[in-house]
Amino acid sequence: MSSSKFQTLHGMVDILPGESEKWNWLESVIRETAREFHFSEIRTPVMEPTELIARGVGQLTDIVSKEMFGFSRGETNYVLRPEGTAPVARAYVQHRLDQRGGAQKLFYIGPMFRAERPQKGRQRQFHQFGAELMGTDSPLADVEVIRFMMRVYEKIGLANITLMLNSVGDPESRAAYKTALQAYFRPHLSKLSEVSQTRFEQNPMRILDSKEAEDQPYLADAPLITDYLNGHCREHFAQVKNLLTNEGISFTENPRLVRGLDYYTKTAFELVSPDVGSQDALGGGGRYDLLVEEIGGAPTPAVGFACGMERLMLACEALGIQIGGDAALDVYLVCRGTEAQRWAMHAMPAIRKTGQSCTMDFSGKSIKAQLKDANRQQTRFAVIVGEQELADQKFTFRDMHQSTEEALPFEEILSRLATA
RNA sequence: GAGCCCAUAGCUCAGUUGGUUAGAGCGCCAGGUUGUGGCCCUGGAGGCCGUGGGUUCAAACCCCAUUGGGCUCCCCA
Structure with a gap:
């Protein structure tokens, strides 16, 4: 690394010849898979109104509360998109895609921005591809989306990955669960970690996700969301699991799986790889039946996923999977x-x-x-x-x-x- | 936001207890072939030793700061 006068900003990287071929190849695999699944590409701007992300992703999430790159110009607050689903939902509402008939099947590839401390497999500008199936609450859609995500990994040659599955319920189920959780944690509140204490009131579910040592003793016996799902959510979850099994897709149920974005309802899933070190979440997603309504659209159930492309490449590297063609000249x-x-x-x-x-x-x-x-x-x-x-x-x-x-x-x- | 480690050529790295013109391999350029690549041989270019300050007769080396990088925690992709 020479000390040139100007360098890439902290956490941002140049993709140089030799590397760019791999990206092209990876993108072509994604596009080819999307074609097979008949999902259409949607390209939204990298900047969005701050309010869209704040409302869509959730004020209390780490992303919104401390990881956004934003600025204001005149009356408008701009933010570099930290994820792809809220922008896609915005476009869906703005352009009345619901009027095109049937469920919309959309996919995207592009850069996302989060102001975090960079480390292996984590950058401030990183790339995700993802898909959204909007306008249906059918468990079939959940499974189709999961299958899309896994098909990309399969094509690339990544076999050693685990699908983690959970249901985070709907507002009714969650309210019941929240009450149960608070009742469980309240006697121990003073012994919990600081982070967990702040989460107690607003978002006690996130306590379950804690890695803090002092919280661990209390996590094992905490009530599980799956015990508080109402009939509707329980039925949906059962059908998703049943369909996955029928389709030969193995999964691990993890009742503690909580996603970091507020908009998820019912199905939540995550793809993890044991081969990439601490940043082992290769992708994830779930159902978000309330998001579209939250940002001003008509009630629209939807399900989607997002995968981190840098991590995907790291996993390939770790497994010795050669990706990309060479740039030979004729x-x-x-x-x-x-x-x-x-x-x-x-x-x-x-x-x-x-x-x-x-x-x-x-x-x-x-x-x-x-x-x-x-x-x-x-x-x-x-x-x-x-x-x-x-x-x-x-x-x-x-x-x-x-x-x-x-x-x-x-x-x-x-x-x-x-x-x- | 917290912790640990690192910074010498394009790349990977040597550099003795502080002591003259800072080295190697690879890569790059040229020649060996006045028109022929890979292998080989020879030569060359390329460094303000990340940056700023300090200690010292003397600093790549010791001290402080700063910037950048790596790894971890948190969180996430």
């Missing part, structure tokens, strides 16, 4: 002299029309240096153009892998490239 035009360069400049479009990638030397290096450059770029064919070739109108067509070459008219070179 044809390199090696030129000697300005006359040859002009010829090459004119020849390249014809070569590219054969479907082969093609470039030339732009700086007038020696033939030796040009071939070295071609070699470095894993070039398949070099076409050497010099005085002799121009005079004869036969060009040296060199197979870089075989180390063989022959003198051919340009037309012949083109027809060979067309079938190469």
Whole structure:
């Protein structure tokens, strides 16, 4: 790392050649999967009104209370989106996607921003892909979305992942559960960690998620949400589990799984990998039947997921999974002299029309240096153009892998490239 | 927001108890082949030793601060 005057901002990274090929490949896998599932891409702005995120994600969440990048200009408060679901829900309402008929199946890929302390698998600008199935409360939708998420991982070759499943209930179930939790924790309140004490009133469910040592003794016997689900939620959860089992998707029930965003209702799930260290949550999601209404739309049940792409790549790395293709070059035009360069400049479009990638030397290096450059770029064919070739109108067509070459008219070179 | 570790060439790293012009491997450039890559040989470029201050006759090395990075906690993707 040189000490250049300007550097990437804290927690932000450049994706350089060599790395960008992997991203392109990963994105193509996601898009291909989306096509198979018939989900359409939606691209929303990276900035949203602060109020949308605050209301949608929840004022009390860590994301909203301390991790947002925002600024104001005039009367408007802008925030760099910290997640993708609230913006998609906003677009759904704003453009009346519900009027397009049937449930909407949407997916997105893009950068998200959270002002956290960076570490392995955690950046301030990171990338997520996700999908949302909006306009149905059917458990079928929950399973389809889970299956989409897992299909991407499967295609990539990540087998060693676990699906954690829970139901966080609806407001009615949660109110009952909250009361039960507070009743349970109240006698121990003074012995709980500071964080947990602050969560006691507003959001006691998050106490269950605590990693604080002093809380652990009280967590084991705490009441479970699944015991407080009302009939409707209980039935929904049962159906989701039943469908998953029928579809051969294994899962681990975790009654303590609580997601960090407030909008989730009923189904909550998370994908974890044992191969990526402490940042082991590769993706997660759930049902959010109240979000659309919360931000001003008509009541719209929906379910979705989001996956962290950096973590996905880390998991691949840890498992030795090679992703992405190489950036090999098909044809390199090696030129000697300005006359040859002009010829090459004119020849390249014809070569590219054969479907082969093609470039030339732009700086007038020696033939030796040009071939070295071609070699470095894993070039398949070099076409050497010099005085002799121009005079004869036969060009040296060199197979870089075989180390063989022959003198051919340009037309012949083109027809060979067309079938190469 | 809290803790621990780190910072020398493009990359990975040496650098003795503080002591002249700061090194290696890889990579890059050039030559060995006046027009032919990979292997080999030779040479070259490239460092304000992250930044600022301090201690000292003398600092890459010791001290302080600062910035950046890594890892962990919290939380999350």
